[in-house]
């Protein structure tokens with residue numbers, strides 16, 4: 001399977017000395033790759049580096065084979081992302097928000113906006129100002145904007161944040177449907193281990209700015225599940241840290 005995301009020796013150090021170091025992984029077409037790890041372990045930083053929201057100190061990022069440094073536009077044109085914020089314009093209706101997002105894609109069929117509103121369950125609220133939406137509804141609207149252009153790679157930071165149970169299940173079904181039917185590739189981060197176990201095909205464990213393990217979900221399920229593996233990995237990394245190992 002074609003590698004859609006290739007990350008090698010990625011380093012980013014913020015002014016306070018924290019960030020990510022020597023991160024490397026690959027995501028293949030149709031994979032649903034989940035990054036998990038404690039608060040501050042570097043998940044969002046990796047996703048920000050991959051979407052050009054911040055610049056790496058060193059390392060190589062390739063999306064669809066195009067280097068982010070050398071060919072940013074070809075690397076990003078088939079990517080949809082929602083990292084750090086699910087921004088919506090509060091004084092515009094849900095529909096108008098999507099209309100605004102659609103201006104970046106001149107070839108988009110107008111009906112696509114209605115389809116996306118239906119997909120994320122916002123059709124009944126399409127005329128209401130997005131400022132009146134709940135957190136979960138704003139998340140759904142932002143997700144609809146990400147999916148408008150039918151991206152081949154979707155990068156989402158904590159996508160289930162603020163979603164209710166039904167919304168979480170719908171999001172999972174939507175992601176799985178897109179991965180299976182269209183071969184859409186997903187790179188996600190989340191703290192919801194149960195959800196990640198149900199959804200993802202591969203998991204990357206982050207700790208202290210490093211990617212400490214990568215595993216197929218079947219391997220983790222066979223060995224007692226994601227939560228158990230997660231706790232064991234984090235404990236091991238902390239112990240190694242305490243003994244002076246670089247983690």
Ligand SMILES: Nc1ncnc2c1ncn2[C@@H]1O[C@H](COP(=O)(O)OP(=O)(O)OP(=O)(O)O)[C@@H](O)[C@H]1O
Nearest residue numbers: 014015016018019038039040041042043044045046
């Ligand atoms: N703009 C910034 N300036 C300085 N330090 C930062 C900045 N952004 C992140 N950091 C630090 O880099 C480290 C990684 O943060 P990051 O947000 O990537 O972690 P995370 O795994 O996404 O955390 P969470 O699960 O809490 O969202 C943390 O120690 C954080 O304090």
